[in-house]
Amino acid sequence: MTSENKTELERQMKYIEQCKVYTAAFQVEHGRIPRACVVTFGCQMNARDSEKLSGILEQAGYELTDSEEEADFVLYNTCTVRDNANQRVYGRLGHLNSLKKKRPYLKIALCGCMMQEAAVIEKIQKSYRFVDLIFGTHNLFRFAELLSTVLASEDMIVDIWEETDQIVENLPVKRKYNYKSGVNIMFGCNNFCSYCIVPYVRGRERSRTPEEILCEIEQLVEDGVVEVMLLGQNVNSYGKNLEHPISFAELLRRVEKIQGLKRIRFMTSHPKDLSDELIEVMQRSPKICRHLHLPLQAGSNRILQAMNRHYTKEQYLALVDRIRHAIPDIAITTDIIVGFPGETSADVDETIDVVRRVQFDNAFTFIYSPRTGTPAAAMENQIPEEVVHENFDRLLFEVQETAKSRAALLQGKVMEALVEGVNEQDPAFVTGRLSNNMLVHFRADRRLVGKFVMVILDACHGFYYTGRMVDWLSQTKHTRLGKMVDNQWLN
Numbered sequence: 001m002t003s004e005n006k007t008e009l010e011r012q013m014k015y016i017e018q019c020k021v022y023t024a025a026f027q028v029e030h031g032r033i034p035r036a037c038v039v040t041f042g043c044q045m046n047a048r049d050s051e052k053l054s055g056i057l058e059q060a061g062y063e064l065t066d067s068e069e070e071a072d073f074v075l076y077n078t079c080t081v082r083d084n085a086n087q088r089v090y091g092r093l094g095h096l097n098s099l100k101k102k103r104p105y106l107k108i109a110l111c112g113c114m115m116q117e118a119a120v121i122e123k124i125q126k127s128y129r130f131v132d133l134i135f136g137t138h139n140l141f142r143f144a145e146l147l148s149t150v151l152a153s154e155d156m157i158v159d160i161w162e163e164t165d166q167i168v169e170n171l172p173v174k175r176k177y178n179y180k181s182g183v184n185i186m187f188g189c190n191n192f193c194s195y196c197i198v199p200y201v202r203g204r205e206r207s208r209t210p211e212e213i214l215c216e217i218e219q220l221v222e223d224g225v226v227e228v229m230l231l232g233q234n235v236n237s238y239g240k241n242l243e244h245p246i247s248f249a250e251l252l253r254r255v256e257k258i259q260g261l262k263r264i265r266f267m268t269s270h271p272k273d274l275s276d277e278l279i280e281v282m283q284r285s286p287k288i289c290r291h292l293h294l295p296l297q298a299g300s301n302r303i304l305q306a307m308n309r310h311y312t313k314e315q316y317l318a319l320v321d322r323i324r325h326a327i328p329d330i331a332i333t334t335d336i337i338v339g340f341p342g343e344t345s346a347d348v349d350e351t352i353d354v355v356r357r358v359q360f361d362n363a364f365t366f367i368y369s370p371r372t373g374t375p376a377a378a379m380e381n382q383i384p385e386e387v388v389h390e391n392f393d394r395l396l397f398e399v400q401e402t403a404k405s406r407a408a409l410l411q412g413k414v415m416e417a418l419v420e421g422v423n424e425q426d427p428a429f430v431t432g433r434l435s436n437n438m439l440v441h442f443r444a445d446r447r448l449v450g451k452f453v454m455v456i457l458d459a460c461h462g463f464y465y466t467g468r469m470v471d472w473l474s475q476t477k478h479t480r481l482g483k484m485v486d487n488q489w490l491n
């Protein structure tokens, strides 16, 4: 740990102590522990940030709740990748305002990517005066300090940084799951895809050192974690700017050596930087899951170039061929945008052609959303949404058909699943995740959550399976019996 990191960590821990004075006073006044609710919008990176924010709130003396209705502190960790993410936040803020009218001591805080946009801050300061605290993505590690300030203040506190080069390690974390965890390996993005706002709101790419990452994973494993998801906007460029550069494939090799860790996933891979070294490491690894999320975005070379993606349709297809050749049982999923400025039906035909050829196991399809400040938003040939819909529906049909046929290939097979939770519809069932990221629902005891079991995939329902757990106990009895009989014969 650097001395800069140590000092900042110590400062924040002091602020947590100050917050505890407030939460203790709250308890005396209200006869109960104050409750905090953290709501996450957006990607896995935001979900991991929310675990850090929750960790600080818990240490500060809050009880965590999923219910905004019963919370005394509500924190929205926002996303701005597409406009509908923003609209959801504004919609829910209206509801929070009515809650605050009933309970004036309710504190409302906003953070995350959306807060890095000047226009958003202006709008909230003008039309959402009841918000108490606003901070951004770069000063998340200062949350304890901001919390202690806002708890002692009646004013709206706004603290947004333009950038940071600091990575503060070892702040408290409250994990959502006992058995799996996200692990940040890098922050920010340098790719500037022309439609994307992430580089503007998350800043330049910064990698954590392999030592810090390995140390965190070792601690997680000691704490019962069996699966990690390594997180970065473009994991394939991990480590390039470190003092001692290291490749992502090499990082994976080191992570793999951690005893007790069973499964490794990662997100997201930019096709332009995916190396043969990575394919080789994945091929050899018993721990790296048989799943690769490889965003295509578009199949037309003209559009890919306008998107600043740095690969062609042909290069993407060749890459998929190399991956499938080396790892035949891998599931490949993708992201696709429809309606990028200037995109014609013929361009979408190219995308559909890639979908048919690659046979994606799943694809997330998005309607292009212009983001202020990005080059694509300033392009002249924006396409009206009504026109986009027809192309979007055509693509969605193909994506669903190919995904269904891919899933059908595994029907009847026996595979290992990590039990992730009790089924929401029927508590006699649990939901497990296969190495290829597909879900399977089967009847089993809830005490198996966090454990690996073998499951027969009886029926495929498009995006998930229903199955049966393989009853190893009865199988073992049979073999034992078999052996005993053999031995008797021998005697």
Ligand code: SAH
Binding pocket: 081, 082, 195, 196, 197, 198, 232, 233, 234, 268, 269, 270, 295, 297, 335, 336, 337, 366, 367, 368, 369, 370, 371
């Ligand atoms: N770093 C990741 C993606 C992060 S954003 C990567 O490069 O793949 C997740 C997805 O949102 C992107 O893959 C893209 O498909 C979609 N997306 C990003 N900006 C968008 C926009 N302006 N409109 C519509 N979809 C967008």
Ligand code: SF4
Binding pocket: 189, 190, 191, 192, 193, 196, 197, 198, 199, 233, 234, 270
């Ligand atoms: Fe956005 Fe492109 Fe960076 Fe992904 S790689 S976060 S799509 S700019």
Ligand code: F3S
Binding pocket: 041, 042, 043, 044, 045, 046, 078, 079, 080, 081, 113, 114, 198, 201, 202
């Ligand atoms: Fe959204 Fe920020 Fe993630 S914009 S997708 S939460 S990096």
